[in-house]
Amino acid sequence: MHKLVVANYKMNGDKKFFVSVAKKINKTKAKDTKIVLCPPFVYLPFLKIKNKNVYLGAQDMSQVQNGKSTGKVSPTMLKEFGTEYVIVGHSEIRCNGETEQTIKQKIKLAIDNQLVPIVCVGEKDKSSGLEELSSQIQSILDAAAQGDNVVIAYVPVWSIGTGELPTVTKINKAVQVIKKQIKDKKLNASILYGGSVNEQNCTELLKSKIDGFLLGGVSLKVDKFLQIVKVVDNV
Numbered sequence: 001m002h003k004l005v006v007a008n009y010k011m012n013g014d015k016k017f018f019v020s021v022a023k024k025i026n027k028t029k030a031k032d033t034k035i036v037l038c039p040p041f042v043y044l045p046f047l048k049i050k051n052k053n054v055y056l057g058a059q060d061m062s063q064v065q066n067g068k069s070t071g072k073v074s075p076t077m078l079k080e081f082g083t084e085y086v087i088v089g090h091s092e093i094r095c096n097g098e099t100e101q102t103i104k105q106k107i108k109l110a111i112d113n114q115l116v117p118i119v120c121v122g123e124k125d126k127s128s129g130l131e132e133l134s135s136q137i138q139s140i141l142d143a144a145a146q147g148d149n150v151v152i153a154y155v156p157v158w159s160i161g162t163g164e165l166p167t168v169t170k171i172n173k174a175v176q177v178i179k180k181q182i183k184d185k186k187l188n189a190s191i192l193y194g195g196s197v198n199e200q201n202c203t204e205l206l207k208s209k210i211d212g213f214l215l216g217g218v219s220l221k222v223d224k225f226l227q228i229v230k231v232v233d234n235v
């Protein structure tokens with residue numbers, strides 16, 4: 001299976017930044033790694049992708065196809081701009097009251113619209129075990145069918161932007177929990193790690209059984225982002 005690196009730019013950047021991101025990332029040569037760039041919605045049209053390894057993603061989408069949903073963006077709208085992936089259930093959205101029910105609807109709607117959902121799961125506190133993962137993974141099982149393409153990003157909330165990392169052993173445990181729970185469904189799933197990844201710690205983190213990374217803060221430094229892509233591609 002190919003490897004994957006996803007950039008979540010969150011609510012950062014401007015038109016000039018994303019035009020330059022596209023120019024730099026278009027020059028990337030990767031053997032076996034897909035790159036997914038998730039800018040704020042309004043900048044999707046400025047990421048002109050001319051590289052077969054690079055794809056566009058969105059940071060969220062509505063759980064309904066169209067209609068009375070002020071401020072929301074539908075999968076059809078995303079697809080009009082060439083989007084192929086969508087992040088679902090990021091903790092920065094879950095914390096605003098997003099329920100597992102809504103997450104399920106988003107995963108299903110994404111798949112129905114041929115968008116690959118990148119579903120974020122992970123525990124809130126550093127001291128917690130991995131029990132929280134099971135209801136989050138259940139949403140994926142409820143929404144997806146056998147053979148569907150799904151990306152599952154293990155993103156412990158306490159690690160986001162803090163510089164604190166789980167051990168390789170803990171990441172492997174999370175991967176094991178995810179794989180065990182999804183096994184019977186026979187999804188076409190990739191598993192990523194996200195949370196405080198940078199160009200210095202990525203080699204160590206890749207000792208775990210992951211297929212790549214979901215990158216937040218470091219995505220804003222394009223050269224460092226590309227350094228990480230290179231490391232992932234050479235594993």
Ligand code: PEP
Binds near residue numbers: 194
């Ligand atoms: C994230 O919020 O998805 C994330 C991975 O953030 P960071 O890399 O900045 O910790």
